[in-house]
Amino acid sequence: MRKGSVLSAFFGVIRRDALSLWRRRADALNPIWFAAIVITLFPLALGPEAAKLARIAGGVIWVIVLLASLLSLDALFRADLEEGSLDVMLTSAQPLAVLAGAKILLHWIATGLPLLAITPLAATALGLSPRALPVLLTSLALGTPIISVIGACAAALTAGLRRAGMLLSLIVLPLVVPVLIFGAGAVEASLTGASTTQPLLLLAAGLAAAVSLGPLVCAAALRLGNH
Amino acid sequence: MSDSPDDSVPLLAARGLAVVRQGEPIFGPLDLELRAGEVLLVEGGNGSGKTTLLRVLAGLLAPSHGQILRAGIESEDLLAPVGFLSHATGLRADLSPLEQLDFFACLYGVRPGIAAMAALHSVGLAGFEHMPVRRLSAGQRKRCALAALLHTANHLWLLDEPYANLDRDGQILVDRLLEGHIARGGAALITSHGLIEPQLSRVRRMRLELADA
Numbered sequence A: 001m002r003k004g005s006v007l008s009a010f011f012g013v014i015r016r017d018a019l020s021l022w023r024r025r026a027d028a029l030n031p032i033w034f035a036a037i038v039i040t041l042f043p044l045a046l047g048p049e050a051a052k053l054a055r056i057a058g059g060v061i062w063v064i065v066l067l068a069s070l071l072s073l074d075a076l077f078r079a080d081l082e083e084g085s086l087d088v089m090l091t092s093a094q095p096l097a098v099l100a101g102a103k104i105l106l107h108w109i110a111t112g113l114p115l116l117a118i119t120p121l122a123a124t125a126l127g128l129s130p131r132a133l134p135v136l137l138t139s140l141a142l143g144t145p146i147i148s149v150i151g152a153c154a155a156a157l158t159a160g161l162r163r164a165g166m167l168l169s170l171i172v173l174p175l176v177v178p179v180l181i182f183g184a185g186a187v188e189a190s191l192t193g194a195s196t197t198q199p200l201l202l203l204a205a206g207l208a209a210a211v212s213l214g215p216l217v218c219a220a221a222l223r224l225g226n227h
Numbered sequence B: 001m002s003d004s005p006d007d008s009v010p011l012l013a014a015r016g017l018a019v020v021r022q023g024e025p026i027f028g029p030l031d032l033e034l035r036a037g038e039v040l041l042v043e044g045g046n047g048s049g050k051t052t053l054l055r056v057l058a059g060l061l062a063p064s065h066g067q068i069l070r071a072g073i074e075s076e077d078l079l080a081p082v083g084f085l086s087h088a089t090g091l092r093a094d095l096s097p098l099e100q101l102d103f104f105a106c107l108y109g110v111r112p113g114i115a116a117m118a119a120l121h122s123v124g125l126a127g128f129e130h131m132p133v134r135r136l137s138a139g140q141r142k143r144c145a146l147a148a149l150l151h152t153a154n155h156l157w158l159l160d161e162p163y164a165n166l167d168r169d170g171q172i173l174v175d176r177l178l179e180g181h182i183a184r185g186g187a188a189l190i191t192s193h194g195l196i197e198p199q200l201s202r203v204r205r206m207r208l209e210l211a212d213a
Helices: A005-022 A030-046 A050-073 A078-083 A087-091 A098-125 A130-158 A163-192 A196-225 B050-057 B099-106 B116-124 B137-150 B169-181
Strands: B010-019 B024-034 B039-043 B063-072 B083-085 B156-159 B187-192 B206-207
Touching: A005 A098, A005 B010, A005 B099, A030 A098, A050 A163, A078 A087, A087 A098, A087 A196, A087 B083, A087 B099, A087 B137, A098 A130, A098 A196, A098 B024, A130 A163, A130 A196, A163 A196, B010 B050, B024 B050, B024 B063, B024 B187, B050 B187, B083 B137, B099 B116, B099 B137, B116 B137, B137 B169, B156 B206, B169 B187
Parallel strands: B039 B187, B039 B206, B083 B156, B156 B187
Antiparallel strands: B010 B024, B010 B063
């Protein structure tokens, strides 16, 4: 008898979660609807004055993406804990960090990637200068996976709690402030003509650290929560 | 089973195992040994710590005292996958039994010679292969979890109340699965609150008393 390989376990988790996400695609799209609605609220609240909107567009999009990513975090490990499939993962003797990594990757694919996809539309709606759009997209592409990683660690810690939504935000938001500062800062820099290399490189460094350490932290938090 | 473990070393052994939660003893200290080809039945009333014992043995919970030896090696981590069945069956409500078995197989590895479809048919879920688990009854979910045990490659089974929620045929099915498992050189530890008598050829019993009784 052979144990399932680590790779097959990784893709097994991705396939199962992707399937159940697909069967609940209306729920899965909630963060995207949220982001789309909030973006349309800004011109309504601030008035259609293009120059005013354009100045704040980068920061607004960053904040909205951050909050929208939080929406789907609460459910990330809840089902695994309630239905007992976390026990299945733990008793399979597979490295839990790899399985947690699969869940984080899928969270980013299901939330971060669609948010990234609607960003050009949102940027146009808010009148962001077209020359800042590549920087905005790059900063989001680097920053949203970090949000998924930090969020997953917090979700793992709070998975056993009944109403963890608020606590989750309280844990995650302070931790992702640097991501927000560098992300929005890069967009600001591109508008004023300053160099965007430094904030983007810092985001990339943050991403490297999050991807390499995050799954380990997440696995430790899951074990802690399950005990 | 070509790489069957050495019969002289217990697959699972515990010495002086005890769990204490917030100063209250849950069970123990107790010793146990489980060898290939054996079924150990742990009996005890509600709240006697059967589930906690199983979770400790499965490595899901750290014991307060004592040591656990897996295949003769003292280890807190699992060395090999363990077939684990609890009241929460580990099934995702949106997935079909066939997709569930596929997921279990990815994690645990497949037992050669039994396809997912055949496993589902042998537990009486023929015709339900593609129905979401959400629409199955509690007994059918249990049968699906049993099919997963049959389909995956584990020497050691830890089953918490495997007879619960099952009808008469289902209870016979559990006995048949256990017989097949030990005949292949596997071992199983099962719990029961004592209402259902397992009809097995080789079964050892252990009574778990309430720790403070």
